[in-house]
Amino acid sequence: MITAVKGMNDILPGEIAKWRFVEETARKVFSLYGFSELRTPVVEKTELFSRGMGQDTDVVEKQMYTFTDKGDSSLTLRPEATASVMRAVIEHGLLGQEPVQKLFTIGPMFRYERPQKGRYRQFHQINCERLGEAGPLSDAETLALAYEIAVALGLSGVVLEVNSLGCPACRPAFKKALQDFLEAKKEGLCPDCLRRMYTNPLRVLDCKVETCKTAVEGAPENSGYLCDECRTHYDTVLAGLDALYIPYEKNPRLVRGLDYYIRTAFEMTAKGLGSQNAVGGGGRYDGLVAALGGNDVPGVGFAFGMERLLMLIPDMAEEKKGCFIAALGENTKKEALKLAAQLRRKGIRTELAPEKSFKVQMKQAGKSGYPVCLIIGDDEMAAGTVAVKDMKTGVQDQVKQEDLLKRLADIVR
RNA sequence: GUGAGUGUAGCUCAGUUGGUAGAGCACAGGAUUGUGGCUCCUGUGGCCGUGGGUUCGAGCCCCAUCACUCACCCCA
DSSP: OOOOOTTOOOOOHHHHHHHHHHHHHHHHHHHHTTOEEOOOOSEEEHHHHHHHHOTTSHHHHHOOEEEEOTTSOEEEEOSOSHHHHHHHHHHTTHHHHOSSEEEEEEEEEEOOOOOBTTBOSEEEEEEEEEESOOSHHHHHHHHHHHHHHHHHTTOOSOEEEEEEOOOTTTHHHHHHHHHHHHHHTGGGSOHHHHHHHHHOHHHHTTOOOHHHHHHHTTOOOGGGTOOHHHHHHHHHHHHHHHHTTOOOEEOTTOOOSSTTOEEEEEEEEOSSSTTOOEEEEEEEOTTHHHHTTSOSOOEEEEEEEHHHHHHTSOOOOOOOOSEEEEEOSGGGHHHHHHHHHHHHHTTOOEEEOOSSOHHHHHHHHHHHOOSEEEEEOHHHHHHTEEEEEETTTOOEEEEEGGGHHHHHHHHHO
16 A cells, blocks of 8 residues: 655645634635735755755754755755745845835745654644845734734634844843853753753753753843843834733743744644644744845744644534435436536535435435425426425425425525 | 653454454345335354464454554654
């Protein structure tokens, strides 16, 4: 048997209603905020990601699906959307036409990781990018937008956590202070953290090992090291959220895995997701457009993990409107076919029973989930009627063919 | 890349200190009518993940391998 590639899943008909619900809800909220959708290719030049996300992030170092094509170019299946969107914006000069770009995109991403709950090799993101505004209120409104999507999806127990990561001016001082602090606590740290305290000291704050948690108690917080500009930026973001009535929690330990984030960073977490408890996250990335060869344009953005959102939404069945037609006896089949064609032309969804025994047809009608089943047999043909059976109550009556549309209109709409 | 758990019928799972392979659901046929979901009867369906080993004998014990799952790591 040929199976799907590890970590890449089929989305079967029974699940599709949920997927569409999530996508459509997100589109609706984005449009309320004046955001436009775009789509970029799934494959990009490898360099785009190594320059965008940072050479020594885990994603770039070991999680990319990179290959060489027949023209000897190094290409990569996109592991995230932000770099691709920046590339498209720069390439098409969108900022020249309209200096503020509010964009979103929805689609599959690829990362070579060991799959587990909420983490797959092909996964889907809802991605939001807002370019051309450096002010803190654009951060606030963007976080509000993210929060409103969660609300519109009916998610409960989602917490918005916020932090400021500082900027290239003030972050080094904090990093240094943190490293000095950790140096003194070395004995308590797990092997991973001993390595991390040099490569990415902020990550140690995030470690789940008990001894590390205690070792890290009383560690310096970056809020004490923010420069004046970052300080006021952060305060204004929080004030903006208050003004918009968006509930949030400050989390001084919050970090981001990608290099391009500065200042505002946030995450939305939920229970019931296993250990991958972040449904979405993002932040500000002012240097990114310039790093990718564009002008010095600021930006904020975020991404939701669709699979993680879906885990929080109860199963939904597609509501079946329309009708099912069962035909009794050989000579009525053609009549049923004609009837189905007429109804479809009127915009009524109509499904014909399989060409099997009448008993099987009725069984199918029951399973199909349609609210009504039309039955046509010799008696009906002679009388010019159709039997209309209400599948919930089991009640049925004879309806004249010319009255059928009117009759169905009530049930089917 | 590291660790743990699980692989038995289409699905969900039982399977006693190693002694001939089970249930429910689903599916097919019938009781049963010009009508499904309920009830009853009957039936189809398994190389017990794969390859070795121990044993008179392995679904069960041992080794290897593959797959899935969860966790570490990382992230959305």
